[in-house]
Amino acid sequence: MQIIPVLDLMKGQVVRAVRGQRSDYQPxxxxxxxxxxxxTVARALVDYVRAETLYVADLDALTGGAVQVAVIRDLLAALxxxxxxxxxxxxxxxxFGRLRAELGAGLDDASGESTARVVPVFASEALASAExxxxxxxxxxxxxxxxxxxxGELMDPAGCWADESLxxxxxIVMTLDRVGSxxxxxxxxxxxxxxxxxxAMLIGAGGIRDEADLRLAEQAGAAAWLTASALHDRRLAPRAD
Structure with missing residues (x-):
């Protein structure tokens, strides 16, 4: 099971996400x-699980504000x-194209290959229609x-949950009320x-308590899991190289 650490960003700092109640998140x-x-937090997470991928949730942008471009640039430079x-x-x-243009250079893999270093996550809550x-x-x-x-409610104006052709x-199977719970x-x-x-490669999110949960999730079909609280609280063991 691949562990993908999560960085929740709000107003230029990392916050702890709990049950999707974004107005209540604290540093x-x-x-x-x-x-x-x-x-600092990103480096600690990546080092702890030897991750090559970091999931970044820009909560300012997700709640209608501007993307934290300067923070994204700092993360790309540091990692x-x-x-x-x-x-x-x-x-x-x-x-996403506009953001990529604003970020400018430095978006390709350090090896010189064309693999994108910033990959867009399209949240079903943000997509307005099936088209x-x-x-x-x-x-x-x-x-x-x-x-x-x-x-229990789908955040999905476009009907993505019901249409696998999309x-x-x-x-990512994101159960927000279990995040940090x-x-x-x-x-x-x-x-x-x-x-x-x-x-499909399914990536779960929310609720992981320990290694046993990761094993159950893998058996249920997850190839990876987005994780933050279980790492910060050391409920999961560090990964070796």
Whole structure:
């Protein structure tokens, strides 16, 4: 099971996400490092699990504000061999294109290959229609879809949950009310998505408490899991090289 550490950004600092109640998020208190500086926390997370991918949720952008471009630039400079999966409330592919242009140089892999270092995550809560979703997710290998739900309700004006033809190769199953909760992963939803799209790479999010939960999630069909609180609280063991 691949662990993908998560960095939740709000107003230039890292916060602890709890159950998707974004207005209540507080600056992170981590067992891995001191403070809530994004670069410091990102380095600690990446080093702890030897990650090559970091999931970044820009909560300013997700709540209608501007993307924290300066912070994203700092992360790219500080972590030259790490790819960022960026969830910044992209309304469509053009919105990500504008951000990519604003970020400018330094978006290719450090090895010199053309692999993008910033990969767009299109959240179902931010896609306004099926047509917008289909256009935004047309790059099946490059784009990532986050299927969002909270409290049993689908956050999905475009109908992405119901239409597997929209799903790219990588799909995040995001149960927001379990994020930071230690209530355990939503295995039933994961199994349903695995049944409907057996060839997709499914990435779970929310609820992981320990290594046993990761094993159960893998058995249910997850290839990777987005994790923050379980790492900060050292509920998961560090990974070796």
């Amino acid at each position: 992170i208190v981590s067992g891995l490092c001191a403070g809530s500086d994004p670069v 030259p061999r790490v790819r960022l999966w960026l969830d910044a409330g992209f309304a469509d592919a053009a919105a 917008v979703a289909r256009t935004s997710l047309a790059d099946k290998a490059g784009a990532i879809l986050s299927l969002d739900r909270r409290g 799903w790219p190769e990588r799909v 230690f209530d355990g992963p939503d295995l039933a939803t994961l199994r349903d998505c695995a049944r409907r799209a057996p060839r």
